[in-house]
Amino acid sequence: MESANFTLGEGHTPLIKSRRIGPDAGLAHLYFKLETVNPTGSYKDRFAAAALTDMLHQGKKRVVTCSSGNAGSALAAYCAAAGMTCQVAVFIGAPENKLKQMLAYGATVWRIEGFGADPEISGKVFKYLKHLGAAPDTELQVSSYQFNPIGMAGVEFIGRELVEQISAEQGAVDHLFCCAGGGGLLLAVYRGFQTAFHEAKIERLPAFHCVQPTGNNTIAGPLQEGCDRAQTCQSTTKIGGLQVASVLDGNEVIAACRETGGSGYLVEDDFVYEVQALLARQEGIFCEPAAAVSLAGVLQAAAAGKIQSEETVVCVITGSGFKDQGSIDRMLADTACPVISLSEFIEQTA
The missing domain is CATH 3.40.50.1100 (Rossmann fold)
Incomplete structure (x- = not known):
């Protein structure tokens, strides 16, 4: 029988434990929720x-x-x-x-x-x-x-899936980091965890942390400063997908982060591009720059001593790297793939 829900096979995305970046940052239990594998490459x-x-x-x-x-x-x-x-x-x-x-x-x-x-x-x-x-x-x-x-209720299943995936691996999530433009993703994941809490599937919610580019500071800065309201801004970031100058779900995101003991983090564009390359070259995860923003926030928090080494941390990796040609070109600016002769190939690989 055909399902009442219209679907192209989205959801049930993998949760992957960090092999190199987490341990190098002193985090023994860092995980990536790979939304890159959805049908069009994003959550x-x-x-x-x-x-x-x-x-x-x-x-x-x-x-x-x-x-x-x-x-x-x-x-x-x-x-x-x-x-x-x-x-x-x-x-x-x-x-x-x-x-x-x-x-x-x-x-x-x-x-x-x-x-x-x-x-x-x-x-x-x-x-x-x-x-x-x-x-x-x-x-x-x-x-x-x-x-x-x-x-947005469809996005809440990210949180519900994480509850099932982490309980099988680690028991509970201590910290959850999400990138934010308008803030809907973080709020949806939070509500997915809320549903699991009300169904007695978890005993507590993780601390939710909102990470934004410095050039689109609508939520993270006010959260850091103790404000209850998000703010509009003139968006100057080059990180595609997070250029949202208006307040959409920002006020609710601030409330969710504060309720769970989370915070806001602002990250520079150049650092985001570095983290994007790090994910590709150390974890085999090729994501767009916006998807690397959450990990940039984790690394900033870890460096500041805000996360304990044995705590379980999840980053939502939101979209595929193939979506942003400019960032690919930036990542590969110092590399080349020249056409060479067979003899040159043999010489270079001998």
Whole structure:
């Protein structure tokens, strides 16, 4: 019998223990939740599956969305499979490969100047998108609880899966680090753990830590400073996917982190690129820069003595490295793959 849920096989992603980075940082139990293996290469497939399941039940035919990349790609793919129209307004800093991925699935895509970087322009774009989404056959799909709690409920399964995976390995998670743009991912994982707690599957929640690029300080800085509210900013980070100048789920993220004893961490773009390369070359995990942000926060916390060596730490690795060509080029700037003769090959490998 066909499932009532619309799916492309997302979810149930692996949890991998760090072999080198964790031990080198003095962390014996560092784990990576690999959302890179979802159908379009990011955790946003979980959102798209839940959102389109709901739309199909309502008989709606058109998705309107805004995206810094991964949500647009996920919705474009799931719309293609469902026979729906997908229209995407893209943040100005979205990586080219993500735009191509959306277009490959047949979406209509617009890049809007200032969108995602300037809070005033972003607010006006969101207002117009709400107008478009009000059409009878249409749904505005934005991966934020503020706009779509039904879709975000699909992301909560990351937390529920982690409970099962860690209990089999380590017993409980002590610290959970998530990157944040608008904050929806961290809030969803937190709510997944909350569900497990209410079902008596765990005795306590991990400390949740929000990690952001310094150039998109909407949540992590206010959290560090003891504030209860997130703030808008002029986004200057080059980390694709985390250029969200507006406050979306930020206030709720601050509350969740504070309730669980977590904190906020700000990391520089250059350090994020270093960590992205470190994951590839020491763990065999090829992720986009945004996905390396959580580990950058872990390493910052470990260096400051904020994590004990025997505590269990989880990083959510959000998306595949193949989504961001610019970061690949940066990583490989000092390497080359020249064409050589057979004799040169033999000489170099003898």
